[in-house]
Each structure stands twice: as structure tokens, then as C-alpha cells.
Amino acid sequence: MQYEWQFHLIYNYWPVFARGALATLEITLGATVLGLLIGLPVGVMRTARSPWLRLPFSIYVEFFRATPALVQIVWLYYCFPILFGFKLDATATVIVALGIHSGAYIAEIVRAGINAVDRGQFMAARAIGMPYIKMLRRIILPQAIEKMIPPFINEFANLMKLSTLGSMIAVYELLQESNNLIATIYRPLEVYTFLALVFFVITFPWIWLSRRLENRMRQSA
């Protein structure tokens, strides 16, 4: 089959993609900040000694990792208002839902980072009589954060792609803007192809940075 590509048609609509990209970035940044605010304390609590203290945080992490982000968004948008009588607008819904979703993954990154610190560091801190929280703050986390940065950047790139789920509830991010454009110019092949390229351009640098940092860490270790 011979298809005649007409990418020049898209050229005139570049502001549509720029607008979409800005919305995607806004969702990604918002969800990342929220994910960090949730993930950092939850990840720390997941390393607590008491299993009872760990339990609620483990349930949160496992539940949100084992359910699709799309279902979480749709649930927050349609079910939450019915149950609690309080409705967020579509963009805020996506940010909150993805923030809670990525919080679970960031918690795992934090936990893995803490566990990757040599056990001897914990012992030395305890042996001088340091309280647990102070030990985490002064001794363990400063050494864990370095290990957490590459997977964290990776998670940021993931969120960028997950933000397309916003189109399901008509958030004007990149995918939604593209769908609308198709309704105007009837060129789905060009639009979706170009959309993929836009995503690659805004996502790949983060993935590349993450890998680079990881390699550099491995060399210095």
C-alpha cells in the first residue's frame, strides 16, 4: 500500500503541539512533586523495624502498583465525587491520581536506596547512640540519595508518558490535542506519527541522563 505522507499539513498547527506539550509538562511536574512528597516518607517508613508500622505503607505501595494508572484516574474522576461529594477539575484529577500512583513507585526507589547503603553504616550510627530518625537523616539518606537519582529520573520519564492517560477524561495534554487536530484535518497518520516524535524528543533526554548518571556511579563505585 502506498501512502502519501503530508507532514506539511501539520506544520501550520505547531501551536497545538506546543500547547499540548506544556500541559503534559505541567501534569508531569505536578505529579512528580506530589509523588516525591508521598514517596519519600512512605519509602522511609517501609524500612521501619516494626512490621505493624510498615503494614499500612506496604498496602498503599502494593495496591497502587498492582492497579492500572488509568483505572485510578477514572476512579478518582467519576467515583470519588459521588462518594465524597467533592470534584476536582480534569487536570487536577490527573495530577493527583498520577502523583499518588508514582508515589508508590518512588517509595520503592527510596526503600531500595536505603537498603543499598552498607549495613555497617547503620551499625556504626547505632553504636554511637544515634536515634533512628537522626541516623536516617544524617547518615543513611545522604548516602542513599545518590543511588536514588537515576531511577527517580527514569520514573519522571515514565510519568511523562503516563500523562497521555489524561485524554481519557478530556485533559488537553498532547494526545488529546492530537485527537482534536485529527478531527479538524483528517490526517491521523501524520498526527500520530508526529505525536510519537514529540514524545520521543521530550522523554528521551531524561532516559539518557538517567543511564549516564548510573554508569558514572558504577564507575566511581
Add this chain to the structure above:
Amino acid sequence: MLSIKQLTKAYGAHTVLDEIDLEIATKDVVAVIGPSGSGKSTLLKCINFLEPYQQGEVRFEGQCVGYREAAGKRREASDRVINRQRARIGMVFQNFNLFGHMSVLDNLIEGPIQVLHEPRASAIERAERLLDKVGLLDKRDQRPSRLSGGQQQRVAIARALAMRPSLMLFDEPTSALDPELVGEVLATMRQLAEEGMTMLIVTHEMEFAREVATRVVFMEDGRIVEENAPERLFVSPENPRTRAFLARVLRHHGHHNHNGAR
């Protein structure tokens, strides 16, 4: 100062420490020897409660370590009490365990400032004096990873001393070192013993134990098999198991002499 009575610890069905009795008075230097897996390290870790124990008790300066009696039942003591006890007991590890993200000086002042809440200036002053004492004042701003193993272990000793402990625990302090670096660490420990520090040392350095310790304890299978003055234990051990162990290790170690004294 330290009184251990009937101390017993098990991991599941495996008994690691079996009714250990040990008394340590101020200025005692006690060396603990024995085959690996005999429970020596675990004994040290029970003394500052890095490891919990099931029966018996460890009393340090008159106070039970890690536990309190409540209505006839034994309860774990609060973190605050345990941390206060740990702060009085210095510990030196086989793998040094210096804080890798801090300079040598920061390693020494971390405990005094964060745990003892000392003013920074006086903590730094004492830290510098201690670094001078272990001969590493010129390394004060270096990261630990830039130092040799022997230097790291001397910093670790200084870090423990910075807390002004009344008892020092050494967990195989020279076992991770290249042979040529063992001497400098033993020399530092010998100096400490001569200054009257109370020390409990788990070691494989028989020569050192013999010269520096006031008493030697031989452990095997979680029990204290024999406890005696070094000249007795090394020259004419009473227990046949002590004799067998010494015959084994002295044949192995006898040919190299680190001579850490000078």
C-alpha cells in the same frame, strides 16, 4: 563496670551464646579468642545491644543493657535509654564503617554534636587532639575512602574515643587489614590500653592478646571454655579444647610477627 550473667542468645533453634558469664573491671583489657562462629562477635554486639538477647543479662555501670523489668516481665528498654547506654560504649568494627559521605573530622564530631549535644568548637578541638594522637591530623579534611585500611581503622578508633566512652569494644579490628597495616592499628590499641582504657577485644592476633591483655577468654560453640591470665592461658591452658585451638592457630600464625608495639 561490666557484668555479664548467664547471657544466652539464639537464632531460632541455633544457640549462639550459651550462658556466658564475664566480669570486666575498670582498666581491664580482655581479649576474646576462639574459632570463627564461636559467638565472639555476637557477644560484643549484645553488650551495646546491637543484638538483642533472650536470657541472662548484661549490666553496664550497674544498669541492665537493653531491657527493663516491668511487673515481673522483661521488656525492651526505650530507645532513649538504649541510646544513652550505647553512647557510653565505644565500638570499633572489622570493616571500620566510617561515614563515607563525611570528612575524617566530621566523622569524629558527628556523635559528640548530634548525640551528646556538645558545642561544635569543643567537639572539633577534642577531635583534632584525638586525630593527632592516632597520628592522622593531616588527614582531617580527607574522605575516609582516600585513606588506607590501617588509617581508616585508626580514625574509627578516634571516632569511638570522641564520645568519651568508659568501655571500648573491638570486633576483630585488624581482620580486614593487609598484613603490613596491622601493626599501626595494634600500636594505637596498645597505647590506649597503657593509658588505662577498659577494653574488650575480639581478635585473632594471639601475640597481641598475650602482650596487652590482662585476661584472655577462649570461646567455642557459644560458651566460654576458659578464662585466664594470658601467661597462663597461652603457656599452660587448662582445658584440652583451648590447647587444641592454640595448637591449631599458633602453627598457622606463628611465622609472622607484626610487632605493633614500636
